[in-house]
Amino acid sequence: MTHAILLAYSFVVIYPLYIMVITSFKTNLEVMTKPFGLPQSINLSGYETVLLQTNFLIYYRNSIMVTVVSLLLIIVVSTLASYALGRYEFRGNKLIYFFFLAGMMIPIRLGVLNLFQIFQSLNLFDNLLALILIYTAMGIPFSVFIITAFVKQIPKEMLEAAQIDGCNDWQILIRIYLPLLRPAIATSAIYHFIPIWNDFYFPLIFIKSDALKTVPLGTAIFFGQFQTDWPTVFAALTVAVIPAIIFYLIMSKQFIKGLTAGAVKG
Numbered sequence: 001m002t003h004a005i006l007l008a009y010s011f012v013v014i015y016p017l018y019i020m021v022i023t024s025f026k027t028n029l030e031v032m033t034k035p036f037g038l039p040q041s042i043n044l045s046g047y048e049t050v051l052l053q054t055n056f057l058i059y060y061r062n063s064i065m066v067t068v069v070s071l072l073l074i075i076v077v078s079t080l081a082s083y084a085l086g087r088y089e090f091r092g093n094k095l096i097y098f099f100f101l102a103g104m105m106i107p108i109r110l111g112v113l114n115l116f117q118i119f120q121s122l123n124l125f126d127n128l129l130a131l132i133l134i135y136t137a138m139g140i141p142f143s144v145f146i147i148t149a150f151v152k153q154i155p156k157e158m159l160e161a162a163q164i165d166g167c168n169d170w171q172i173l174i175r176i177y178l179p180l181l182r183p184a185i186a187t188s189a190i191y192h193f194i195p196i197w198n199d200f201y202f203p204l205i206f207i208k209s210d211a212l213k214t215v216p217l218g219t220a221i222f223f224g225q226f227q228t229d230w231p232t233v234f235a236a237l238t239v240a241v242i243p244a245i246i247f248y249l250i251m252s253k254q255f256i257k258g259l260t261a262g263a264v265k266g
Contacts, residue, residue: 017241024234031230046235050222056236058211059218064243066128066214067196070135071189077136078143078188079181083173085144086151087159097148103141108134112205119206130206131214135196143188150184151177186254193247215240 023031024046026039050056085097108115115134116125124130154177162172178185200216207213219240222233 020234020241021238024231024238026231028230043231046229046231046233047239049229049232050236050239054218054221055210055213056215056218056239059213059215060239062128062212063197063215066131066135067193067243070132070139070196071192073132073136074139074143074192075185075189078140078147079178079185081140081144082147082151082181083177086148097144100141100144103137104145108138109201116205125206126208126212128207128212131199131202134202134206135192135199139188139192139196142191146188146191147181147184150181154180183254186251190248190251194244197244 019036022038023035025042025044026034027043027045030037030039081100085093085100115130119125119127119130124133158176159172162176167175198216199214200220203214203217207217219233219236222229222236
């Protein structure tokens with residue numbers, strides 16, 4: 001029964017990707033007449049339009065830069081904060097921790113008007129740095145929540161042994177904590193990668209220049225007001241999803257470890 005459920009779920013997840021890929025190789029006529037059938041021949045006109053006749057590669061570069069920088073900032077800041085909150089007991093520790101948790105409960109979209117005014121005053125409107133700051137602020141609370149839980153599970157005996165060997169705080173963090181925190185960091189990275197890569201809302205509000213558009217915003221140009229070239233749309237979507245698949249395949253081993261950590265003890 002369990003295997004049947006997993007197979008059914010896998011089908012539900014994979015089938016839309018299959019339809020997306022095969023549709024990108026069809027003609028418009030085939031899309032309308034045989035939406036779920038295989039193409040009669042390989043049609044690459046959609047990919048030629050996406051890669052050669054538009055600025056899609058520029059949008060791709062912008063999305064990669066925004067996503068990578070945002071993830072790096074989220075991971076670095078969250079790891080340092082979690083290290084301090086999880087290892088040290090000090091006055092205000094719990095208050096600071098709950099301050100981070102509060103960030104998970106407040107929808108950042110409620111403050112979009114204030115963000116608009118702030119970015120205009122800082123000359124960050126129509127600037128990729130604005131997106132990076134937003135995504136970093138959105139990602140830190142959840143990452144602190146996840147990584148702090150892992151930090152608290154690390155036996156104090158390991159830290160005491162490292163201190164006896166003469167390790168300082170930075171050496172303990174780098175040599176002991178980081179290797180043990182890789183599953184938590186991978187879980188956080190995968191969790192935030194997809195929302196950042198796929199976000200349409202904030203680029204639509206804060207980015208106006210065509211040269212600064214991200215992939216979701218750039219993909220919208222392929223939808224016509226009266227007519228849409230569907231093979232081109234699905235070609236753009238296929239190209240857009242490649243980094244997410246590659247990133248997950250690279251991080252999946254650590255991600256699974258992060259999901260199953262603590263499930264089995266002894």
